[in-house]
Amino acid sequence: MTELFSENNRSGLTRDLIQALFPMFEEASAGAIAVDRESRITWINSSYAHLLGLGNPETVIGKPIRQVIPQTRMPEVVETGKPLLLDIMEHNKQQLVVTRLPFYDDDGQIMGAVAFVLYDDLQPLTPLVAKYRRLHQDLAAARKALAKKTRGTRYNLADFVGASPAALEVKRRARLAAGRDMPILIRGETGTGKEVLAQAIHAMSGRAHQPFVGVNLAAVPENLLEAEFFGVAPGAYTGADKRTRQGKFQLANGGSLFLDEVGDMPLALQAKLLRALQEGEVEPLGSNSVTAVDVRVIAATSRNLEAMIAEGSFRSDLYYRLNVMEITIPPLRDRLPDLGVLCEDILENNGQGPEVRREITDAGVAALGSYDWPGNVRELRNVLERALTMGEDGGQLDANAIFRVLPRGGSRPDPLLVLRPVKSLAKTLANAEAQAIEEALVASRGNRTRAARMLGISRSVFYEKLARMS
Ligand SMILES: Nc1ncnc2c1ncn2[C@@H]1O[C@H](COP(=O)(O)OP(=O)(O)OP(=O)(O)O)[C@@H](O)[C@H]1O
Numbered sequence: 001m002t003e004l005f006s007e008n009n010r011s012g013l014t015r016d017l018i019q020a021l022f023p024m025f026e027e028a029s030a031g032a033i034a035v036d037r038e039s040r041i042t043w044i045n046s047s048y049a050h051l052l053g054l055g056n057p058e059t060v061i062g063k064p065i066r067q068v069i070p071q072t073r074m075p076e077v078v079e080t081g082k083p084l085l086l087d088i089m090e091h092n093k094q095q096l097v098v099t100r101l102p103f104y105d106d107d108g109q110i111m112g113a114v115a116f117v118l119y120d121d122l123q124p125l126t127p128l129v130a131k132y133r134r135l136h137q138d139l140a141a142a143r144k145a146l147a148k149k150t151r152g153t154r155y156n157l158a159d160f161v162g163a164s165p166a167a168l169e170v171k172r173r174a175r176l177a178a179g180r181d182m183p184i185l186i187r188g189e190t191g192t193g194k195e196v197l198a199q200a201i202h203a204m205s206g207r208a209h210q211p212f213v214g215v216n217l218a219a220v221p222e223n224l225l226e227a228e229f230f231g232v233a234p235g236a237y238t239g240a241d242k243r244t245r246q247g248k249f250q251l252a253n254g255g256s257l258f259l260d261e262v263g264d265m266p267l268a269l270q271a272k273l274l275r276a277l278q279e280g281e282v283e284p285l286g287s288n289s290v291t292a293v294d295v296r297v298i299a300a301t302s303r304n305l306e307a308m309i310a311e312g313s314f315r316s317d318l319y320y321r322l323n324v325m326e327i328t329i330p331p332l333r334d335r336l337p338d339l340g341v342l343c344e345d346i347l348e349n350n351g352q353g354p355e356v357r358r359e360i361t362d363a364g365v366a367a368l369g370s371y372d373w374p375g376n377v378r379e380l381r382n383v384l385e386r387a388l389t390m391g392e393d394g395g396q397l398d399a400n401a402i403f404r405v406l407p408r409g410g411s412r413p414d415p416l417l418v419l420r421p422v423k424s425l426a427k428t429l430a431n432a433e434a435q436a437i438e439e440a441l442v443a444s445r446g447n448r449t450r451a452a453r454m455l456g457i458s459r460s461v462f463y464e465k466l467a468r469m470s
């Protein structure tokens with residue numbers, strides 16, 4: 001194969017191969033164009049002409065390509081003879097993914113270059129770009145986790161971003177909770193930062209240098225939960241480990257135990273948890289002795305525990321035990337003033353280097369405020385990440401960039417739009433026309449011939465329009 005493409009064998013087989021490949025490329029791409037040695041357009045296919053908004057493709061033949069596509073790098077390819085296999089070119093606010101290849105005559109002299117538009121929007125590449133960014137993010141998160149490893153938590157109170165009165169109240173209560181060694185119940189919809197807050201409370205508490213251990217009750221299969229919580233004694237059942245397996249209670253000893261999604265706890269386990277909390281001791285599976293444990297429980301839930309108690313799926317005694325101090329994190333739609341600082345924080349910490357850091361415009365933030373955020377801050381993070389993968393590097397995230405990635409539906413009516421309802425284009429044009437006609441009549445003091453001339457239309461058309469108006 002290498003020989004086939006070598007310098008001195010550009011003819012014969014190679015040419016056949018190229019001729020076979022070319023139609024395929026042209027067909028599959030969103031457009032193709034060729035230039036000569038002087039970078040003048042020699043050929044353009046209809047899909048590219050259409051993409052560029054050219055009425056008649058013939059009119060550009062012979063023109064320098066820069067005149068037609070100012071951002072093009074074709075002259076560079078012709079000059080250097082080096083292909084640009086993958087490039088992103090912006091044309092009329094559109095991002096095009098392009099490949100540019102030089103071509104040679106039989107003597108190996110450069111004759112010109114051909115370019116293919118592989119994609120006319122970046123959508124198909126989004127998974128790739130998103131994966132790249134995610135890897136970057138994971139790296140940043142891993143570094144952060146490493147830095148905070150001594151504390152056992154990833155977050156502290158500064159990571160709970162927000163300056164609205166509602167957010168400040170949450171922080172105030174978190175500080176209060178941190179100073180007292182009592183059980184806490186954190187409530188809030190999905191993605192509101194319950195885990196962030198739980199870790200922050202631990203990190204501020206007197207137990208900060210002890211472990212923070214989390215159990216997600218929705219994620220562990222029911223039959224494994226008991227062992228997960230209380231541990232397993234050696235040889236408790238056939239196949240059990242020879243050594244004691246510690247449960248989360250023992251692992252958290254001295255520190256904090258985070259019961260995430262506590263509303264998903266099966267009733268049988270609720271009884272055992274209650275006993276452990278009341279007695280301050282746990283009994284590993286298959287053991288007949290108890291171990292004393294000292295943990296501070298921080299529970300979190302997005303469920304309506306009171307309704308669960310009413311229907312009998314949550315024990316009220318456990319509820320009172322867990323809910324000594326309650327912190328409710330309001331949903332993002334109720335603290336929209338925080339959108340700006342949240343965006344700033346997310347864009348700052350999303351793993352991009354400072355050279356490509358991107359900002360959001362005020363209109364971009366306002367656009368975010370038009371949505372009601374069922375997934376809260378987590379969803380905001382996802383939306384911003386999607387916006388980043390779509391736009392060009394370095395550009396600001398404006399309202400347009402946001403609306404392109406904001407889920408449709410679920411948006412709240414904008415009060416400004418309610419005051420000024422949008423009319424159909426036909427109606428708007430008709431109104432404008434009627435107004436122009438009236439103004440012309442006033443200016444010509446009722447002289448219709450003069451009014452028609454002022455408007456640049458014939459008398460008959462003027463009469464026709466006038467008749468339609470009345
Ligand atoms: N106030 C906040 N400031 C900064 N980041 C936040 C805030 N709230 C949530 N986040 C971010 O949103 C994401 C979800 O947060 P977290 O896991 O704490 O939410 P949760 O309430 O536990 O959600 P779920 O109920 O779905 O488990 C995380 O990436 C977190 O960093």
Ligand SMILES: [Mg+2]
Pocket residue numbers: 194195260
């Ligand atoms: Mg959570």
